[in-house]
Amino acid sequence: MEILHYTFMQNALIAGILVSLVAGIIGSLIVVNRLVFLTGGVAHSSYGGIGMAIYFGLPIFLGASLFTVAVALLLAWLTFKKRHLSDTYIGLIWAVGMAIGVIFVDLTPGYNTDLMSYLFGSILAVQHSDLWFMGALLAVVLFTVHHWYRELLAISYDSDYAALRGIPTGRFYTLLLILSALTVVVAIKVVGLILVLALMTIPTHIASHRSSTLYGMMMLSALFAAFFTLAGLWLSYRYDLTSGACIILAAAAGLVLESLWRLSQKG
């Protein structure tokens, strides 16, 4: 328990819980809307925003947020009517975003920060200001999902029917991609942009077998994500390992255990 006395550890725990709750809720919507690959593209392209923020001397969160939201808007515009071309656009934006980031970091004079922290997370380096940003995003996500739950449920389950009933499916699709982009940005601190997809999909996958409603799936997924994050943090502290990787492996172990348990129930 002495680890809780350290401020950096307190920040890490709060950040882990806040990000897990956001990732669990938005991750559920991403999975049921089959937007996992698209979110992967947004996550990797966020490196472009990080590179530009470093080059122009802007706060990393701000640079990455603006860039990824712009990417999300672009992808929403490109893919809403042409879902069959999604893979091509996503692959393109995935690679171009990362290339932009690499070039801007190359152009930054004397820059020698550990880039690995953006790729695999650095939860122990979370600042107070980061926590405010994470808390604000959680509030926005909770309000949006709660207030427009019925619209989100309809477009996720049957977007053609939702459109026929007069629900503006395009606007909700764009909103979902923007929230996914912001979730990716806050999750970069915790697990890094490469591992963020796992935090958004593994708890969701487990929760999908244990809920009969989308709302239940989101809540359960958020709780699972928080549990795996805390377990991963403990493993990271105990064995001096990279926190992001520990969190993802804790989630993967949870998934394997849950699958085995489900198989044993069937047998």
Add this chain to the structure above:
Amino acid sequence: MNVLRVENLRFAYDREPVLQGVNLEVDAHEFVAVIGPNGGGKSTLLKLIMGELLPDEGSITVLGKSPRQAREAIGYVPQNTNVNLDFPIRVLDVVMMGNPKQHREAANWWERLFPVRYNSVEKRCAYTTLQKVGMEAYLDRRIGELSGGQRQRVMIARALCAHPKLLILDEPTSSIDIEGQKQIYALLKELSRDLTVLVVSHDLSVITEYADKAVYINRSSYTHDLRRSPIHLQQPEGEHFCEIELMQMLAEKTCDCEHHAGKKEKH
């Protein structure tokens, strides 16, 4: 007044028209079967009737209004194959789907705070609608646990919940066993006492046993009044053979219609 009136309709995705010279009149409480070969324009016609596409020439009116103005009066049941069986959603959620605006208008401030919950009026509406399709006992069941026929009944209940005047079904019995198909068509026949039913189907029993009119669509249209001259299939051995035979017969009549229409235009 006709519930649905299609006059001299022409529609093309590119240069080559998918539909040309299509005419159709559907009166209240009629049960109309739309048949025709794949690629003949059946699905395009449905999209035009529902206002998803706009005609290049001619007109479509639903209850005297344009399809987009009459959107609230149209109920739609998609193909059975479009359902995501892994989606965590209950029968109750599916039936109540697509009415968020009505919920906000009817709910009090407390109910509006919790859109996830259904109020007693909504639950009663869902229950009585499910009763009409014989699925009231499954209100809280997950949709993925139901059989194909049961799922399709739920989809019909969802469309009925919005109190449509015109119910459109796109191949509602695909991937459902023969007994289930019969039950669905018998249900639709019963529902046509209260509303108008338009069903796209490859199943010939709908024409021989249930429908009041058969509309053959293969770029142009031919309407056959089954109440005046019922169609009896003489070849019970192979369903596929019978379908081809029937299509040929209706196609010949369509050609006759086109020929007469051409003569009229010349005069």
